[in-house]
Amino acid sequence: MKNLSFTSLHLLVVAMAALLTGARLAEAVTCSTMELSPCIGAFTSTAPPSAACCSKLKEQQPCFCGYIKNPKLGAYVKSPRAKTVISTCGVSFPKC
The missing domain is CATH 1.10.110.10 (Plant lipid-transfer and hydrophobic proteins)
Known part of the structure; x- marks a missing residue:
């Protein structure tokens, strides 16, 4: 059960990092x-x-x-x- 929770948390962190990176790319437009x-x-x-x-x-x-x-x-x-x-x-x- 602990491994499943850790995996879910890891996936959530990766997804949020991807979204934040996308937001930074949009901000980079001149x-x-x-x-x-x-x-x-x-x-x-x-x-x-x-x-x-x-x-x-x-x-x-x-x-x-x-x-x-x-x-x-x-x-x-x-x-x-x-x-x-x-x-x-x-x-x-x-x-x-």
């Missing part, structure tokens, strides 16, 4: 709208987003709420075209 430059064509025309654009959107996803709350950027991020590009890339739009 929020910069310049990172979204591969998306300019898709945001300003009906051109489909490139693979590079989609990759950057996925990378910058933790930053979206900050962009939306920024008075100078919010209208662009919430625009119908931006939402279409984000959706096309398979990135979920944030609920801030």
Whole structure:
């Protein structure tokens, strides 16, 4: 019985460490709208987003709420075209 409890505790510790490591990776993203430059064509025309654009959107996803709350950027991020590009890339739009 002791071995089972120790094994369960060990698995719990490993799982928590993995979750905390994932949280640190999300924090490591540098929020910069310049990172979204591969998306300019898709945001300003009906051109489909490139693979590079989609990759950057996925990378910058933790930053979206900050962009939306920024008075100078919010209208662009919430625009119908931006939402279409984000959706096309398979990135979920944030609920801030």
